[in-house]
Amino acid sequence: MADIVMKGVSRDYGHGIYGVRDADLEIRDGEFMCFLGPSGCGKSTTLRMIAGLEDITSGSLSIGGRDMTHTRPRDRNIAVVFQTYALYPHMSVRDNIGFGMKMRGVGRRERDARIVAAADKLGLTKYLDRKPAALSGGQRQRVALGRAMVREPDVFLMDEPLSNLDATLRAEMRLELVRLHREHGKTTVFVTHDQVEAMTMGDRICILRDGHIMQVGRPLEVYDNPVNIFVARFLSSPPMNILPATLAEGRINTEIASFDLAAAQKQAYAAARNRPLTLGVRAEDFYAEPGIGRVAVRGRLQVIEALGAENILFLDIEGQQIAARVDRRFLPETGADVVLHLDTAAIHLFDAETETAFARPDPESLRA
Amino acid sequence: MSRASLLRHAALVAICLVVALPIFWLLRTSLVPPELSYDPRIWPEFSTENYRTLFAGNGFGRNYLNSIIVALGSVLLATPLAALTGYAFARFRTGGKAARFAVLATQMLPPVALALPTFMIYRELGLTNSLTGLVIVYAVVNLPFLTWILMGFFEGIPADLEEAAITDGATNWQAFLLVVLPVARPGIAAAVVLGFILAWNEFLFALILSGPSTATVPVALAALQTSNGVEIGKVAAGVALAIVPLMVVSRFIQKYLVRGLSFGGVS
Structure with missing residues (x-):
């Protein structure tokens, strides 16, 4: 079980500036939730608060029923896919994918087996010994996904992971992400400013503006019954x-x-x-x-x-x-x-x- | 070759000569007998006498070793500290802008304003005329400069990388050691080279704090300006030798140095 419950969550930067204000949101176990909004609306901040990369200044957050408001990121069992992919440039694809398992003390043999399995699933087998600099944008994206997947986290957090890809590849990865989600069935939070991504991928979407949640619902419900202009x-x-x-x-x-x-x-x-x-x-x-x-x-x-x-x-x-x-x-x-x-x-x-x-x-x- | 390209090459040759001539003359002066140092002929006679007397009579070997120990020691002490400080400034709101500039305060004073109090303190501590004392003072004096170089470098590394490492299960320390430091390698190499050069060439502190057995190369060279005049042949020999490690170090690390000073980043 890995539902995410946010109650009155705010990120106060001081001087009356808020990244997110009084956000109440429940993301169900196994759900694919899209955060949608223009830049500066607080969607990434919210994701980063769930990840623990941004402090929650008031309110509470729980993941899988456990309070995580002030838990360190490494103890939340989440995986983040960044917009820039954030691959470790000095490590091979193999080491990039295996880094998280190494940090968590997974034995070498099991690590290798899981790396090979993930690479196989993502079509990266040929590239395991390359450095990220020698990969195309789409391949880097896959490595970032692989790095998140092999850890078998409770929750996937994805911060605009497709926005650096060209249109064809983006459409392809959209389908692939949905397929992967269906396979692993893990709770996923996906941040995007692209309404097509949100509409097509999300079980539900959450629309934000100026740090406030405007509306949460199934894509077509929201499309048919928007709460405001x-x-x-x-x-x-x-x-x-x-x-x-x-x-x-x-x-x-x-x-x-x-x-x-x-x-x-x-x-x-x-x-x-x-x-x-x-x-x-x-x-x-x-x-x-x-x-x-x-x-x-x-x-x-x-x-x-x-x-x-x-x-x-x-x-x-x-x-x-x-x-x-x-x-x-x-x-x-x-x-x-x-x-x-x-x-x-x-x-x-x-x-x-x-x-x-x-x-x-x-x-x-x-x-x- | 076209006319334009010919002109261009002529200009380049001229510039090269301007740069190379003093170095050539230095070598020439060091490798002629001392009495021919000021002889106008290009290379009247070959002799290694200057080098021999420099080592045998003046104990230059000792000075050379001192300089190597002091420069390496101070850089090995200062660089890790500078890396930690620079990283803290770059990533966390450590002391804000004020602290960043405060660490530069010592660099804004004339060095002699620091040298004399340091001498008083060292006398109390018994650190005068010791290599340890010089290592410490060079590390301290170079720390702000190295901190700033590395700070710029760390700022150029996307924070995403550490965040990825931290969510991957690394501690802050592990993220720093396993991800940030390897990525910052060119910057660290640049800092090491510059720190080494600064310490290698430093004169004032060495003059005031060192004694006969701990004098470094610059102090030893200055001592060749005696009451009987400047022993220019030996000076030339000493300077020629003093250049060698710098050439070796920069040559060895050139690719890092260029990347380190110009890019300050990765990706």
Whole structure:
């Protein structure tokens, strides 16, 4: 059992500066948890506090039911994979992988056997006697993984381990990490600023901003029900479109369109009436074709990014900048007037002042 | 060869001559009979008399050995201390910026301001005219400088490396000894060479603190300026010999020295 429980954890740097403030989080045994957020949001600090590399100035941390708030890193039985890989440059791959076992007094014979097994699993057998400088980025990454794996720790902590790899290799390692996690089933904390990594790898994701945890949940849950505008925008690329809006007599009014809400929406958004609101629409909730529950919006196409599988349109609609993700066959000319159809069932509503979301009804139930 | 390249080579040859000429003249003066030292001819006559009298009459061998003992001893004493101090400054908030500069305080005084009090203290302790005394004083005087060199070096080593070692189960000491020190090897080599050179060339402390049996090479060379004039032939021979260990050391360690002074890092 290696669940991680953080209660009111803070990292106070003094002078009122906090790396992380009052973080409450429970990471379940065997779970793959992604910390997601922009740089400086405290995700790495949180990971480092779990590792014991950063002091916890208040609150408590337990791993596997044991209090670890002030335990030394070496006594936590965790393994860290660093963004820079942090391979020991003067040691061979073999010694790099074996270093942790050596420190923990594992006998030579067993050490060698485990090194060979890990190298085999990661395709490093040929490189065991090389120095890290003689390896490619992807191979170094694998050595760093191997070094973490052979120790058989309770918890894996990974600090942006894929960000130094090129795009192809990153996608490959993403799959490999998920596969390895499924095999060993160990609790894993993975820090990233890339929402694709978080969405695709995490059992759950934890989104941070300015040292505070914004939302924790399963990737699609969070994507469908972001608690505030920050989460809503951060989780997608292009970010969710947001527009000033009002709600009166069951009708949403914005610069780009006005439309009636469905009965379930009226009920759900009762608290939002007659307040300054922000309407959120994801890029994929615009369509080229009309349909039930869709309302037409008209604008001028400024830029089109044809990605092959789909097209991203950037439009100016009544002075509002709107990004829309549409079918690859819909390819209007730049500068043309374009009509798109907004799926009103898929909208998000936020309080304009607090930026928090109003709970929304399930779009699928509206369409039924 | 093109004109430009010819010019370039001519310039390089000229510069080489400027550098090499004094060394050549030094060797030439040391290897002619003493009475021909000031002779304008390039090499009138070959003689090893200067060397022979330097060793036989002046006991230069003793001085040479003293210098080696003192320079090696002080560097062996100072470098580990400097490594620990530099590492502490580089990695931990030891005393803050103030302490970093405070260790340089002794370097900001004119050396003679330290030499005289040191002499008084040494007299009380009975350390004057002893090699031990010189080893200690050189180690102490060079410590701040070596600390700063190594501090810069340790700062260039990513902290990730030690953190990886610590999470791998190493203690702070093990991380330092097994990971940081090997990675910092070029910097340590640079510090050793520079510390050796500083101690080898030091004159003032040696003059004040040493006695007849413990005089180092610089003191012995200075003593050749006698009331009967400067014995330039012997001086030249002594200086020629004094250069040798420096040439050997820097040659041997050149690749480290260059990396050590310019990069200060790894990766």
